[in-house]
Each structure stands twice: as structure tokens, then as C-alpha cells.
Amino acid sequence: MRIILLGPPGAGKGTQAKRLMDAEGIPQISTGDILRKAVADQTPLGREAKSVMDSGGLVPDQVVIGLIRERLGQSDAVKGFILDGFPRTVPQAEALDGLLVDLKRPLSAVAAIDVEPSELVRRLSGRRVCQACQAAYHVEFNPPKREGVCDRCGGALIQRDDDKEATIRRRLEVYREQTEPLIAYYKGKGLARLVNGIGNVDEISGRLREALAGA
Ligand code: AMP
Secondary structure, three states: OEEEEEOOOOOOHHHHHHHHHHHHOOOEEEHHHHHHHHHHOOOHHHHHHHHHHHHOOOOOHHHHHHHHHHHHOOHHHOOOEEEEOOOOOHHHHHHHHHHHHHHOOOOOEEEEEEOOHHHHHHHHHOEEEEOOOOOEEEOOOEOOOOOOEOOOOOOEEEOOHHHOHHHHHHHHHHHHHHHOHHHHHHHHOOOEEEEEOOOOHHHHHHHHHHHHOOO
């Protein structure tokens, strides 16, 4: 299965990608996670990306395309992959098409998770992530057993810098302008499958499974 999870920030792409990864035994490839790791490790890439990410903008296409080219070349991606947060612009989608033609590994499907903006702001502003293992929580909908502490590994839970309200608004704007056109792009290729992203995590997983059946 070679799929893209498309949808606005806060739609639940990361959560659903992790579930699919466990169910299907294929890697989740998140450009956001790769970039956050580079920022934490203070690599040259991380230093370049940090201010763009903190402001809610997009890292240049050529940078993320390079990251994806390298990641898809690793051996665990041969049996399939779940792309989460990539592509985010039409040039990224076109570059991915070219890359997958070269690799002779065409996409199976693109699941577009739909959630309205007011709900996204609620989800993102309450989101907390484990600094150590990246597990995701929500102060209201999915709180940890002990406030501020990861259930899974005991790591500290933090709010991402880009989950602050002003940045959230900017990220949603960028999504509408630059990423949403990809739904039409993949509809045109007969690959898009629309998934209602309102409900609890299990409900959305069920809908996603149905949408991807046969993919
Ligand atoms: P995410 O975790 O997917 O919400 O990504 C967090 C941030 O990383 C985004 O707001 C962007 O600044 C950057 N980023 C992640 N993926 C991409 C991408 N495909 N293209 C450009 N920037 C990206």
C-alpha cells in the first residue's frame, strides 16, 4: 500500500498514519517529524527550517523533496509507505509523481481527511506531544493519565511552537492556499478518496479503512 494522507493541520493525519503503520506494517513518513528532528538536533537543515516552521509557513519545496527522495530510497519503504504532511504544494506533488515513476512504485490512493476550520483550531491549541517519543495527546479529548507526562514512555509533554493560536491561523491559511488544491489534483488522477474527519479516533480509523479498501 502506497498512500498519501492529505488534510489540514489538526485533521488527525499523524494519529491515523501511526495506526495504519501498525496495522499494515509499512512506515509512516512525516516531513514534519523529519524537520522537527533536524531542528532538535540543530543540524544545518534544522537551523534553516526552524523560523519558517515557527511562523507557520512552508519549508522550500526543493528541501522537502530532497528529504522525501532520500527517505523513499530506504529499504523499509520498498513494501509500501504512508506519506503524512507531504506533498503540501502542487510542485511537491509533481516531483513525487516523477520520483515514483523512477522507482516504479505508483501511488495506491490519496485519502483526504476533511475537518472544518473551527474544530481544527480547538484540536491544535489543545494538542500536546511527548518530547521523547512524539506520542500525541489532547488536554480535553485525549489527556494523559498524569498531566504533562507521557503514558507510554514517561517523557515530558510539550506544546509545539507552531500550535500557538496565531501560528495555527497562518498554517490553516497556508493549507487553504497551497495544499487544498492537491485534492483536485489527485481527483483528476482518480486517486482521491474523501474521508469525514469528524468523530473519535476509532470512528475516523474505520472510515479510513473503508476508504482505502482495495488500495
Ligand atoms: P506538520 O507536522 O506536518 O504539521 O509540519 C510542521 C511544519 O513543518 C509545517 O508547518 C511546515 O513548516 C513544515 N513542513 C512539513 N512538511 C512540509 C512540506 N511537505 N512542505 C513544506 N513544509 C513542510
